[in-house]
Amino acid sequence: MPMVSIITPAHGAETTISSTLESLIAQSHPDWECFIIDDGSTDQTAEIADRFAARDTRFRVLRQEQSGVSAARNAGLAQAKGDWVVFLDSDDALAPFHLETMLNHTRTLPQADILHCGWRRLKNGAPWWQSHPAVKMDNPFAVAARYCPFAIHAALLRRSRLAEVGGFNPEMKMCEDWDLWQRLARAGAEFAPVEGLMADVSVEAGSLSSNRVKHLDFGLKVIRRGHHSDPRIAYPVPALAQGITKAALGMACWYLAIWLVGASIGQGDNPVELLDRVAEPIPPDADVYAFCAIMIDGIVVGAFPDEPIWPGLWSKIQDKLPDLEAWLDRHAPQEAFGSLLVRSLERKVADQLPTNVPTTIGRTRIQPIDLDQPIVDLILPGIERLRCCIWRGSTLLGQLEFVVFGAIEADAIRNRLRREFGPEFDDLNHPAAALLAEDGFVNLSDQDDGRAAASMAAPSYSGVAQQVLKLMAKVSYWAEAKTVTGWWSKKEPTPTRVDSISGMAHAGRAEFDRIVEEESQRAVAASTQMSMEMPSKKTGPVGDEVPRYDTEAYWEELFSQVDPWDYRNNYETVKYLQTLSLLDDRRFSNGLELACAEGTFTRMLAPRVDNLLATDISASAVARAASLQDHGSAVAYRQLDLLSDALEGPYDLIVCSEVLYYFENREKLQQIVDKIAGSLRTGGWFVTAHANLLIDMPHETGFGWPHEFGAVGIGEMFDQHPDLTLSVEAKSPLYRIQRFEKVELGGFLEPTRVEVNTAQPLPLQVASQVRWRGGQVVEAAADWNDVPILMYHQVSDDGAEQLARYRQSPEAFETQLAFLRDAGWRGMTLDRLLACFDEGAKPPEKTLVLTFDDATRDFMTHALPLLHRYGFPSSLFVPTDRVGGSAIWDSAYGSPAPLLTWEELAAVANSDVTLGAHGVRHVRLSALAPESLLRELAGSKAMLEKRLGREVLAVAYPYGDFDPAIRDIAEQCGYRIGLSCVGGTVRADADKLALKRQEVFRGISQSEFANLLFG
Template identity: 30%
Template sequence: MPKRRLVCPSPLEDAGMVTASKPDISFLIPAYNAAETLADCLGSLQKQSASNWQAVVVDDGSKDDTWNVLQGFAKADSRILIHRQANAGAAAARNAAAEFATGPLFCMLDADDWLDPAFIDSMLPVAAGGPQPTVAYCSYRRVTPDGRMLSVEIPPDLAGNRAKREFSSFCALAIHTVVFPRDLFIRMGGLDVELRTCEEWDLWLRMAFAGVSFQQVEGCLAFYRMKAGSLSGDPLKMLRDAVRVTSSAQALSLKEGLPPNDEDARWTAPALGQLRMLAWAASVNLCGEDELAALAELLPDFPNASGYESFLTEVILHGLQIGRKVARSDELIDLLELWKPAFLDLIQLLERHSLPGTGRRVEELVVWSISASDMSRSFALGHLQVVAIDIDKLTWITKVDGADTLLLHVFAGGRYVGSHVGPLWGDLSIHAQVRLIINELQAEDRLPAPLTFSYARSWATGAIRNARAFSEIMRQRGGRRKRLKHLFKTIQLTALVEAAVNWREADAGLPEAATHPRQPSAAPVVASADEPAETAGKQAALSEATTKKEYWERFFERPDPWNYVSVYEQVKYEQTLGLIPEGVGKALELACAEGLFTIKLAQKVGFVTAADISGRAVERATERCRGIANVELRVLDFVEDELPPEQDLIVCSEVLYFMDDEASLEQVCRKVAATLKPGGYLVTAHAHLRRDEPDRTGFDWDNPFGMGTIKNVLSNLPDLVLEETIETELYAIHRFAKRNTARPVVHIAPHGVPLDANVAKCIIWGPAGVDREVAWTNEAVTSIPVLMYHRIALDGPDSLRRFRIAPETFRKQMQFLRRQGYYALTAESLTNLLREGKPIQGRPVVLTFDDAYLDFLTDAFPILAENGFSADVFVVTDKVGGRSDWDAGYGDTAPLMAWGDIQSLHRQGIRFGSHLASHRPASSLDNATLLGEAALSRDALESRLGEAVRSIALPFGSTDFRVPGILAQAGYEIGFSTKPARTSFADHPLSLPRLEVRGDLPPKAFAELMGQPDAFIG
């Protein structure tokens, strides 16, 4: 803790002048060469609506007439106490004043500032109220030397723990806007006299960590005089003191044991607070390259500013406005040449220490903020050229040297029409401007349509050119009105452009931005990540079947439709055999399919009659059982046909789901029971279905019921009694006996693993959730969660832990999505739905994976497949088959998928898009380089995958005003950033936000990310 000293003062010059009544508040006022401003300061106290105050003024070694002025005030007003000392700094002077102050509340007022008449009456009730120490604070205004009032500066909300976070990063309160208890000031040890600046910040910080309550008082009640030679004019001193205070904040946080992984910790890191002070002080004082270098050396750790661009923009703009003494940001345009060199030097400093492109992003945000204040002004700064045009007065626009980004504000007759941002390639002809107005702003109705010969000729020429199209439309029977309207509009727009353009100008033009025609799209298809195209065709054929028999014949067109040889089915077979008693003579197997279980059953019984409704299935079973003497195969519909009587055993598994309703089920079960001999057995195996048992793990098949209902129906038959059960998480196997009594036995057993993907994708794990079909019917959304993943792995550098999800955690996340009724959209289907602009049915989610790590193939894809989800993977095309060298600075790099891996996954339903070719941030590339890399990356993917690629996710989420337009020119239709939000119809299709799924957060964070914080996640 830094050393603080409360100065023991010498006796007051006139002790008899001390006020007799005890004041409600004492103002601690240091005065150094303040003769010219003391009248305003002390006069504002004398004008207070509350009169019971005290001012203790310490002359801190002034060389002007300060002391004489103070003596005059003290003789005229007994509430003003004065003291004189050798120059020791403002902190020491306030500590000295505190020794004389007798009020229970303090306020630290500078000798050149003043207060509103209502200050005391407004602040005291808050600061004096309550059993706990309370700090009251208010807003204030800066006043320029010539008396102009700048904007009101409103402090942040400091309730609760927010005070600790805010003061850990910067000084959130002006010194004279705060009222606090005298006892608290003494307990804190007063001000740190070793700080020449930031001493009040240090005091507020210590108060916050002492658990003091901060409460805001509405209104602007304080005024700050801006003057030359103030301590804020020494950026080195300010930054040096800020480093000390922020380091102290970190020590206090560690001492208190605040969680280091708190999401707010990044905003309170000392490095960020220090960078904030550097940017502000440099902007106020217009520090040049050498001064900036000196400031940078004071930072123990210069932070990467990527991700903090918006935050730094506010800091820099505030500093520029304060330093230039202007109230509005657009006033900076008139002073542009004054502050531009220092600003660009600051941008270069940020760029050198941050992710490439960070400086550009800050630059464009500053320009946007300034321009938004007055869109009628044209100017250029750095890479950006701002142009304001009036549609009625279009003229050639010359590109400014160094500019590669256009910010165009369009007016018509002085009224604002809209703005366009995008890449700037060269001069803008009138022709290019009109194209932008039409294509980008859809403001063709604001273009003049003059009744001139030129316009009429253009209209007529367009009509002649489209005569054939007109004739074809007229020959069509339906939709003619809509097509004619579109044709006439096209002709009119062409005529407008030609009429507006002075064709004597050479057209240096802007490359035309890609347009996105709205096209209707079908509802999204819920499909497995590994479902081949022929499966969809098969489902369509099944849905067209007219009879039950035809349905099953079509079902068995492909051999082994159930994947009988899987571990899951084989384990179930063995468990079923385990319930078959010894000594069975005649056995009937219903729904035997292709006879795999029939062979096993024949080894345990005397004779087996195996039957199935499908002739195709029975043919294959006959071939499989050829040579087995105790097996007979039949084509039989056990619902409609007579069953062979007098059976010792009937096996009827995985088929009773297909009854139409519970009444049909009961009728069939009675029929089966009647076929058994007295003392005979029925063995049946069926799965748990979520529809039947919603509170437990089960399959989401659309059958009317599952094992729960089947078991209940069989148990309620008077002829049968349940003897033995094998219960697993996914299914149960029961043995019923045709007798009067039995003592049921239940065995808990595991199911076979690993599960085949086509089985696993139908399972919903865990407790009750939301049925996908119910959500599709009852819900519609206008925003979609697009989830961003990187690696699904356990290994890797600790510093990259946030970008890794453990496979088992990922499995729980996918099971959560299935349980809550989500279905996966691909980027392509999302594009179509966004174009359509209508609410989207059900609960859609888009799963995206950046970088194409090899662990997507080995760990992510199997989990996606077993949950029936598709995904989009974004590939760094120049790095395919290599390693993630962009991670080299953090530790070992990770392997990436090869082209063969990508092609294999593509055949199984995974979609692929571009992650650029080199993994460089897009904002670090010039226009031509970015266009070339984006186009080459897309071409590489298309040539390998054999289909169009229209999606892209930018490395590091790095984007700027130019990027969407350049990506459109490269042929992309949908692009993803890292802006943390759900995607909505209002978002630009080439800069859609995504929600990052982090690996360094607890499991519940995923449920919170999906907006369901209380939902079970496993």
């Protein structure tokens, strides 16, 4: 009995079957049998097979009416006697040592049911395009549920396993081998790779099936089965019975579809029919760069081009790309997905081209520049990206990439050369350039090769195109150019006058300036003219104001206007509620409120006190408070001067907030302390809330009001009174709420101290007066210490499961901040980091920057209070056209997160937060045509500056999607800092417009978090 049975179906294979069968005769392992199944051939296939059978008894020929390859293989399998089976198509061949190598591995891997080697394509007998080496599959079913893992004759299969799953499915007219691998994997078959061996697949023009619709339909059927149950498998592995997670279905379908789209384009067909057949939507997390790589593989395999593949193949496929781009832009959940795919395709193709030959791929131009020659203006109508390959003689020094607006001036290229390569590469004094300038002429460099291909369907930047065309019409060389999308003559270019070319090159700069100015004016027009002046409402003294707070006249003047301090804002309301929380559940018989103002807190306190007396020095305030009291309320109102009038009592509760620092010295405050202590009965409580002032804690967050004491000083004086002891303190970054209890002489209580958050957003009149972290600036060190920039998105428990990676729970975020504080880390603002670069200052050890992308509302409600509590500044990056809306770029995952409004951003901007730009629409910048790109960068900067009245110097590239050309446009827009999503820390030699960041993902452990801090 032979060890291995080889099954070879054949139909119309008279030109290839002989070499296939000869490869079997040449095998170093002789113990095999081969069944040749003639599937209704009408040519000489059967006769050739008969001759081999007559020549070698190991061959047997079976005949059947044409029933398809699956039925043919099953017929051979029914006759097979070997323990192992190889399926070898009639146009392929095995290397002489193939069977021996594979069978040797059956002895070293006795548990394996399927051994599989790598595979590659052969063109004219030589390896062609990409090879696919064998890889170990940790989960073969998960692989086979998504794609076909190997070529059919790369596998050696245990025959008994094939019998268990029933062989091939005759209903599968294509992808039948993939379907078999998937069923075997679901049934628990063991797969094992055989490394270092390749199965060869012979290819020739037309060998790829042109029936891509059938290929797609059957391929999708296999994929969908892999994500669901399969009733054909009687005894699946229990964990695989229902298939793999449905969440992966869409991506697998589209990976297959996009490969076939590429093959369709490569064969010269329109791909839209294929795109319309995929029922599954494109996943919102589809990776355009993965799509691009898959599609290029499909294009090349479908086209079967001669070497070199590019740029010749581009000219054959480019007219099919606009339809693809438009379809994807309409149907993909990511904005401009099709545009990004096609642009990525262009640049990927350009990467494979020589750098010493001028070439145009779509809207990307490869332009060699020899530094031994003068650098000239380049006129590039229809070109979006210019890739300058910098040569000196025969040495390639590097590449520069530019976003261009139809033309680029030589000075722009020179400036980039200076920045990238240093002044030694400056050609300003090049003698050839001087001679040309004296003659008044330069040549349009390689304009004969220029092509503004119509392969891109992005919006055109018509302004510069029109200017360039008008100028071109005046220049003799361009007079015969038909359109900006045509091929130009290959004849030697005629010299063109310098002034004409300079005009065309200047048109590119003029277009840039026009767009920037339009965005600036749009920002002015859209601005709500939010006043950045100090509002009339007050929270404390302004400037050098030193009034007589202890006089009735001051307070009467203040309360001549209604609600002068905006008592009803969210900040005050939360503080009132926190004050009430210190009362626990206790009910009071007699209470006294000092400095009740207009009674806002009085009305909240009244239900807790049987008899409440509310007092204020201002008669106007008392009258207004009384007029606003609830009907039937048991509150009495009285004018009272805290210094001169008696408090009476005794009381169970006295409340006095936001007034005691207005007494001009500690002697007067001591009088008040004594009065209050004397008016409380034993066991009674005194509750007070006051702001944190810098006079108490110069290096911590607080207000710089010109008083002798703040909350800390006031609290200390009450705590030092022999009859009072501090029992509870609720501390926030901006104020403290304290509860003192009157005790018997010498009594003491161990105080309970809690941290509370301030309400957000802070009112502008509050936030604008805060000196965050005492106004301290991180000092310079002797040596540069690398700075980690941590990147967050949301701090929230709520949101789509697929986006959980980008969310920190508030509890986890607080744990991280506590770790940073306890480990000695300090926060640095982006402005200070920029100053380190500009001034040569060096950041000290353990200094970091915290950044948040997208400006979701949870930044204000969850992240910001914790940042304030732990004393860290932060930076927030805002997509300006989405402000006040939601993160619609995530809408495919579910309900998108709400974003901050302009009013909230204005408050946040005064709350130790640096605001930066995150584009206008939150789109991938590399997907955009030059005009759209510029509007995203210039427009977001202008809108933030006009709306919020402050300079914006930082941009976080949406999705981290940028390249050197985009970085250059950001710099031209006035940004000084650009943040990427590339991991790492900021070194002294870092490019300020391409700084690295460390993403803090959900579920990160403390050790992983600590590792982020050191790159």
